[in-house]
Amino acid sequence: MRAKLTLASSLVFFVVALFAFFSPELSNVSRETFAAENPTNSQVSEGLTCQCGCGLTVANCNMPTCGFSVPMRREIDRMIGEGKTRAQIIAFYRQQYGEKVLSAPTTEGFNLLAWTMPFIALVLGGGAMVLAVGRWHSHQPSAPSDSNPATPPATFDPELRRKLEKELEERR
Amino acid sequence: MPQLGKLALAIALILAVYSIVANIYGTRRNAPDFVVSARHAIWAMCAMVTIAVVVLWISLLHSDFSLEYVAAYSSTTLPTVYKFTSLWGGQQGSLLFWTWLLSIFTSIAAFQNRRRNPEIAPYALAVLAGVAIFFLLMLNFVTRPFDLLATVPAEGSDLNPLLQNYWMAIHPPSLYTGYVSATVPFAFGAAALITGKLDDGWIRSTRRWAIFSWFFLTLGNMFGARWAYEVLGWGGYWAWDPVENAAFMPWLVMTAYLHSVMIQERKDMLKVWNLSLIGLAFGLTLFGTFITRSGVISSVHSFTQSGLGPYFLSFLITVTLAYTALLIFRSKQLRSPAEFESYLSREAAFLFNNLMLVGIAFAVFWGTIFPVLSEAVRGVKITVGPPFFNRVNGPLALGLVFLMGIGPLIAWRRTTTSNLVRSFAAPVAIGVATGIVAALGGIRQWYVLTAFSLAAFVIGTVLVEFRRGMNARRHMVSEPRAKALVNLVAKNNRRYGGYIIHIGTIVAFVGIVGSSFFRTEVKKSVHAGESFTIGSYTLRFQGLEQTDTPHLESATALVEVLRPDGREITVMSPAKLFFKRPQQPATKVAIRSTPFSDLYVVLAGIDDSGQTATFEVFLTPLVFWLWAGGLMMVLGTVVVMWPNVRERAAIATALSRQSTDARELADAAPGGD
Structure with a gap:
């Protein structure tokens, strides 16, 4: 019992130490995330796919001369400045470029299959x-009722022998 | 020289066809000389493909622009290392590289089985040669690496600048090795189906191949993620690009396979399931190749469209249909007297683990092909990107991590409730404590709290397992703790190596969760001498350094990183590169990595005067642990694959039993075939 308590307490100590190590950094950054410069731009551009062929979202495309994501991020900034919401901006681009500009399928019609399947x-x-x-479970082999447990089988079942050998090898 | 390459590929094709005929004829007619001859043909085929590879390498190194391939993917100014890696930088060369790996693995399998598995090895080698024939047909007739240009250009078009990175020498070979080596267990599975030798002999014979394949798929995925992290400049490492998905799916299925074969080895169950999984893993490697080379799904990784798509699709369909037909044909023989006693058993945990792994693989597959489905059904192009994959796979990943904790601590057959409580008390306490500490530390997102608690729970279960095993050894052989631990791992390397892989996976999972949820981003334009802050760091832009070489121009920003007290930590050097041929800009990211967080600095722009620079800076916590977890997974796999005398003896016994069975069968048979 004492050994168990020692084990449990040392493990809990280990966890606490580990998180004492990590959590200030995480909580610090966690608060920073909300204070980050232009977080709304990221939130909007994460929902849009860059059409330059990079396959990334507009937020992540980092091609310095990208003719799609660079002007779009500027335009998003402008629209945020005008007080437009994320949904409004995304709807604007959807109307302009079609569904392919969205970074995830919508949750309507055929696209619902994407999410639910x-x-x-x-x-x-x-x-x-x-x-x-x-x-x-229900087909588990059971001893036949008319078998006589006192009588050993005439020959050892080769399948059982194989299994036994395998188990013995594993334990050896 | 190019003619030699062409000739070598043509001879390799003939040898591959011959090896199939000789293997099947020799086995069916009981003519061992033909089987030996088939083996020699496989080795000769490998030699021919090697000659073709060497010819292409020499042409690349000598900038022989008479070859279309060399002119398209190299140049005189390309650094030698990238001339070497250009072999797999383009369509034809990468297919040749693939075929070369396949021929090497087939040759090794032929050598390993020259005296064992007499019933199934010839058929397995025939399947491997069949796959090689498909690739050799492509190389000889559809996408030829040794085609010559009518007019020889003075200079080549050069390798894509994004591929001019040291990871190009590491990532594709690792991933290809993982992909191609999955063909070996698949071929033995197919051979078991063809011959009807459906015991676990084929699994035991190819266990190392399966682990080898899984190991290189793990490396390939990790290296790919690291490459993306260092090069693409968006601060992330995984974008759920179709080609990334194509590399991830076989890894998931191989992981499921490596777990479920344990049930077959132990309890002689799940024969159909294991054969299906290895077939699926192989099919997914072909699917990945199809995606990259067909142009059906747009991806940043795609090769130029070449018309290879229909051939790959036809091959994929043929293989799938043939393999499924074999499974149906053998379905009666594949039925086994299954025993399943309780859901509170290790086999049940493995079954659920398989369900989750295959479920995630299906979700990834579904998301990857859904744009094609949408276009076919609605005529509307859509994109399925990171938000979809993260939202769908996030909960499934939690389920999988939970099962990783359950599996190791419950017994085969059944576990009593008291055992369950005894085994799980400490790990559950660790998990709960972790959640509480994380919440007190300021973390509020439910997903992160659950993920960290489950991760701690799994690590707790593994620690309990190690402690239990170590104490048992100390009790039995009176060893000191450290020696007991080393011997425990050395003598049970499969089991404890597996636990090390579990720890690595969990550490990587913590890295993924931390880096996904807590990333901070700042974008600033500053003059030389000005500074800005991110997190607790202050970054001061010192100025730009310009260099010009025949190959590229570069502008490197010198950024001093300071602590809050003003002390300098380091100077980081993000750069913008301008490749001259093809004229293309690229980014060189500067990363300062610590166990807490990575400071990731991108030089996003420079004004004409060179005095003002725009920086995009990311502070990403815990991403270090993703790579550390990957290293642990590598270490664990090395432990698992370490030669084990007991295992060898077990395989030898199984093989000698097979041979005895075969002899008895031959004696009992009324005549030959």
Whole structure:
């Protein structure tokens, strides 16, 4: 019991020490995130895809001479200055360039499939797994009722021998 | 010289075809000479592809612009190391490199199996040669690396500036090695299906290949992330680009496979599932190649469109259909007397782990192909970018991390409730304590709190496992702690190497969460001598240094980094590069990395006078731990793969049993084939 307490207390000490190490930096940066220069620009441009072929969002495209993201970020700044919301700015660009400018599918119509299918597949997969496990569970080999446990089998089942050998090898 | 390369590829194709015929004929007609001859043909094929590779390398190093490939991807001013890496910098060369790796791995597999696996090895080698034939057909007839130009240019077009980076020598070879080596376990799985030898012999024979492939896929993904971090200049390392996804999916599926084969080895279950997983992993490597080379999905990594897409798609469909048909054909033989006693068992944890891993792989696949689906169904082009992948995979990743903690501590077959409480008390306490401390430390995001708590819980479970094993050794053989720990790992390297990989994964996960949620960004234009702050750092712009070489011009900003008390920490040197051929600007990022956070400085712009510079600066916490976790994963894999005498003995026993079974079968058979 004492050993367990020592283990638990040393582990808790380890965790506390680890987070004493990390948390000031994280909380410091966490507060900074909200105080960062132009955070709204990042929030808006994260929702838009650069069309220069880099495949990144407008926030992340760092091509110095990019003809798409560089002017767009300036334009976003201007619109933020005019008091437009994120949704309004994104709607403006959607109207201008079409859906492909959005960095994620919308949550309407056919696009809903994009969001839901991974979870539907997971639920279906999980259901199939539970069904299979249930079948394995119910088909577990049991001793036949008319067998005589006192009588040893005439020959040792080769499959059982193989399993036994394998287990012994693993334990050796 | 180019003619030699062409000839070598043509002969390699003929040898690959011959090896298939000789292997199958020799096995079916019981003519061992043909099987030996097929093996020699495989080695000769490898020699021919090696000759082709050497020819292309020599042409690149000598700037032989009569070759279309060399003129397109090299120049006289390109540094030698990049002339060397140009081999995989373009379409044809990278396919040749792929084929070369495949021929090497096939040759090694032929050598390893020259005296073992007599029933399935010839078929496995035939499958490997079949894959090589596809690539050799492409190289001989569709995308030829040795095509000559009618007019020889005085200078080449040069390698893409983004690829002129030292990671070009490291990342593609690692990823290709991971991709290509997955073909070996796939080929043995297919051979097991063809021959009906469906016990775990094929898994045992290719276990090291599977781990080898997983290891290089891990390295390839990590190196790719690091390359993106250092070069792309947006402060991140993973953009969910289709080609990044294509490298990530096989890694996920191989991870699932490496866990689920343990159930088959242990309990003779999940034969269909394991064969499906290895087939899926191989299919995904082909899918990745298809994406990069077809132009169907736009990606920053794509090669120039070449018309290879339909060939790759046809090959992918053919392989998938043939493999599925084999699985269906053997479905009765693949049924095994499954035993499953309880959901509170290690096999159940592994099953759920597989579900999550394959679920994440499916989510990534779905997001990658959804733009194509949208265009086909609605006629509307859409983009599926980071917000989608982060939102969908975020919760799944938490589930996976939770299962990583559960698996190691519960027993095979079933675990009693009292055992469960005893095993999990300390790790749960660590997880909860972590959450509380993190919340008290100022973290408020529920995802981060959950992620850090679960990460601590998993590390707790692994520590408990190590402690339990170490104490058992100390009790049994009276060893001191340190020696007991070393011997514990050395004598059970698969198990404890796996735990080291788990710790590495969790450390990397903490790095990913920290760097994703707490990044700070500042963009400033300053004159020389002016300073600005980010976090606790003050950055002072000292001035610009300009250099001009025949290959590129560069402007390097000198940025002094100061502590709050004014003391200098370091001078960072972000730069703008202007490549002369092709004329293209690029960014050289300056990074100061500490275990707390990375200071990441990008020179975003310079005014004409050279006195004002614009900087984009990111302060990203914990990103260091992503790379540290990757290193731990590498270390763990080395421990897992370290030769183990006991394991060798087990394989030898399994193989001798196979041979005995085969002999008994041959004796019992009324006649030959």
